[in-house]
Amino acid sequence: MSQLEPIIIIGGGPVGLATALAFEKAGIDFVLLEKKDNVAVGEGGDLVLLPPALRALSQLGVLEDIRKASTRLRSLSRVDHKGRDIGEMNWFINYRKRFGQYPLLVPRTKLSEILFNHLSKHSKRKVYLNKKVTNLELHPGGFVRVTCRDNTTYTGGMVIGADGVDSRVREEMRKLALDAACKKKLRCGPLAFVNKERPFKSRYNALWMAFPPSICDTLRAGDAFEVHGKNIAVQLFVGRDRATLTAYKKNDLPKKEKILFDENYIESFVDSCSDLVIVPGEKLTLQTAFDNCIESGMTSMPEGVLKHWGYGKIVLAGDAAHQVTPSIGSGVNHGIFDVVALVNELRKVLAEHDTTPAKMGGMSQQDDELADALRTYQHQRIPVVKECGRVSGKVTGLSVTSSPLSRIVHRMLSWDAVQNYLWRKSASMMAKCPRFNFIKTKEPFRTVATASSLISHRSEYPNDGSRVSLLYNTYERLF
Ligand SMILES: Cc1cc2nc3c(=O)[nH]c(=O)nc-3n(C[C@H](O)[C@H](O)[C@H](O)COP(=O)(O)OP(=O)(O)OC[C@H]3O[C@@H](n4cnc5c(N)ncnc54)[C@H](O)[C@@H]3O)c2cc1C
Numbered sequence: 001m002s003q004l005e006p007i008i009i010i011g012g013g014p015v016g017l018a019t020a021l022a023f024e025k026a027g028i029d030f031v032l033l034e035k036k037d038n039v040a041v042g043e044g045g046d047l048v049l050l051p052p053a054l055r056a057l058s059q060l061g062v063l064e065d066i067r068k069a070s071t072r073l074r075s076l077s078r079v080d081h082k083g084r085d086i087g088e089m090n091w092f093i094n095y096r097k098r099f100g101q102y103p104l105l106v107p108r109t110k111l112s113e114i115l116f117n118h119l120s121k122h123s124k125r126k127v128y129l130n131k132k133v134t135n136l137e138l139h140p141g142g143f144v145r146v147t148c149r150d151n152t153t154y155t156g157g158m159v160i161g162a163d164g165v166d167s168r169v170r171e172e173m174r175k176l177a178l179d180a181a182c183k184k185k186l187r188c189g190p191l192a193f194v195n196k197e198r199p200f201k202s203r204y205n206a207l208w209m210a211f212p213p214s215i216c217d218t219l220r221a222g223d224a225f226e227v228h229g230k231n232i233a234v235q236l237f238v239g240r241d242r243a244t245l246t247a248y249k250k251n252d253l254p255k256k257e258k259i260l261f262d263e264n265y266i267e268s269f270v271d272s273c274s275d276l277v278i279v280p281g282e283k284l285t286l287q288t289a290f291d292n293c294i295e296s297g298m299t300s301m302p303e304g305v306l307k308h309w310g311y312g313k314i315v316l317a318g319d320a321a322h323q324v325t326p327s328i329g330s331g332v333n334h335g336i337f338d339v340v341a342l343v344n345e346l347r348k349v350l351a352e353h354d355t356t357p358a359k360m361g362g363m364s365q366q367d368d369e370l371a372d373a374l375r376t377y378q379h380q381r382i383p384v385v386k387e388c389g390r391v392s393g394k395v396t397g398l399s400v401t402s403s404p405l406s407r408i409v410h411r412m413l414s415w416d417a418v419q420n421y422l423w424r425k426s427a428s429m430m431a432k433c434p435r436f437n438f439i440k441t442k443e444p445f446r447t448v449a450t451a452s453s454l455i456s457h458r459s460e461y462p463n464d465g466s467r468v469s470l471l472y473n474t475y476e477r478l479f
Contacts, residue, residue: 006031006126007346008146008156010133011163012039014047014108015318015335017115019160021060022343024123025439028350031154033146035132035163040113043297045208045244046237047108048073048329051099051445052433053336058444059436062114069110071239072102074222078410081229083277086407087414092224094423100445102222103329105237105244111332133163136172138312142367158313158370160342162335165302166258167320170195177311193308198256200302200323204248204396205259207269209289209296213243216284225279226399228410232273233399234286235327245289246326247273248301250400261298269298301325303393305386310374313367317342321381324389325396334385340434341380345373347438384432391426 007023009016012034023030049057049066057063074096076089096102116127135147136159146154161169177194213219219238227234231250236243249269274287290296302323309321318335349369398406412418 005029005143005155005157008033008144008154008159010146010159010161010169011167011318011320012036012112012116012127012129013162013164013318014111014115014332015339016160016162017112017119018057018060018336018339019162019317019343020123020127021062021115021118022339022436024119025060025436026343026347026350028343028346030123030126031156032127033131033133033148033154034127034129035149037129039116039127039129040109044108044299045210045246046105046239046242047111047332048237049104049106049111050329050333050430051095051101051103052430053333054101054104055444056336056340056433056435059439059441060115060118062118063444065114065118066104066106066111069114070104070106071221071237073105073224073237074102076224076226077280078226078228078414079277079280080407080410081227081232081276081402083280085280086228086410089414090416090419091423094419098423098427105239107239107242108332133168136169136176136314138176138314142313144313158315161314161316161320162318164319165200165323167316169314170199170306170316170320173311173314173316176314177308193311195306195308199306200304201254201256202251202259202300202302203254203393204250204301204325204400205261205269205298206246206248206301206326207266207296207298208244208246209293210242210244211289211293212241213238215288215292216279216282218279218282219243219284227276227278228399228402228406230402231400232276233396234276234278236278242294243289245278245286247276247286248325248396248400249273255300259300266296266298301396303389305382305389309378309382313370315342315374315377322385322389324385324392326392327395327399328388328392330388330392334381334388337384337434338377338381340436342377344434344437345377346370349373351438380434 006029009019009030009032012032016032017039020030020032054063057066073092076091078086078089080086092102131152132149133146134149137145139145143155143157144159146156146159159169161167163169174195174197181194221238221240223238225236232247234245234247236245270287270290274285276286278284278286278289303325305322306316309316317338319331321338322334324330349366398409
């Protein structure tokens, strides 16, 4: 495919930057617009990157730098609100066993910095800061015109919205789809490609904070802790230089509207759970962590997967398209898989035509191919992200439940047989995680090929008739 205009990436978070780096490798021309004055600014604590996503990042050449900046997560201890041990999980060790790689805890600003620094000088010049996108127009010539708050405009062959949970691109895409549907008298039927105005619901609000691990003698880099109990749960990950804590609290009713949290809200949130002991056997309470924190913030925890990820030449990736609770650490991991699947498809369209220089847009046959590519991208990604959101939602739900039954389930979850079963169940999904098919690199992890083959011929393990699978299915029905 010949490319007459660059592709415009909106948003310079981890997903936007990974897209830029993948485009550079694919020889696809791009422009990236970021509203802030720096790409390495992040809110929401550190990120857990799982081996399947690290595998894709290794293809972009950034794995070594990520390893240097991050901490390997090794142990996961769990207690209830009264500080009683409810069993260790060997989840991280399982990753190490099967993939030869522990999950990595990386400061989010570091991740963005690394992705940006790996861009060539030429590509860095195509990253524009202080560019808050306010408006999108589909040009009759097949282009997309993007307007920023400072009135600058950019014209592109297509637009990728990687602008996070409150995506402006998603909003503009909806308006355009709605206008077109009204003109064709489609209203909002299934053919209209119109998403809901508020597609995500928040069942939880979360307070996140980072504090120096030195405030508690027993915290070691690579440790993780969870506190479970009625209506509130805590996750703590200990990195080399900082520990990151997220406390989730259940809302009385799921909320669709955006909530603005002020200092009073945060204070009353902390007050309501200040005595909660976070580390088993230690005196580290949520209040002590908060009193010593270096940074903190409050956010709602939206959940949901958008029905339509694209309209015309506009497509979404990452948090703009889907929201999952962070309980099983999947938001940015799935954002990376979106990038892989999307760039693979776009690259294929380019490879079938003339690829020099990789410029795209404006030609009708190519438009059809592009539409097909975007459809394939959505078909690949939507079912996987939905399943992940469902599982993550259940995990979060269980962690804020306190009943004799939930205590039994917690206990059982720490049994080796159950954990091995769960591993095999989710491993079939992991084995299907996409890789860039145009970047030829060696497998970064020793056992990844073995893990995939082991998984693929047992892919439907969940209903194997064993006692553990019966137990699991009961749990699925109850929680
Ligand atoms: C407390 C917490 C803990 C989490 N932990 C994990 C974890 O351990 N593992 C994990 O996988 N995920 C985790 N997540 C989820 C993860 O943070 C997100 O999935 C990830 O940040 C999504 O990346 P993104 O690039 O899609 O969006 P963002 O990181 O939100 O980036 C969007 C970018 O777009 C820019 N932007 C927005 N609007 C505009 C505009 N109009 N014009 C131009 N630019 C714009 C923003 O400034 C920003 O730079 C966690 C989330 C939270 C809140």
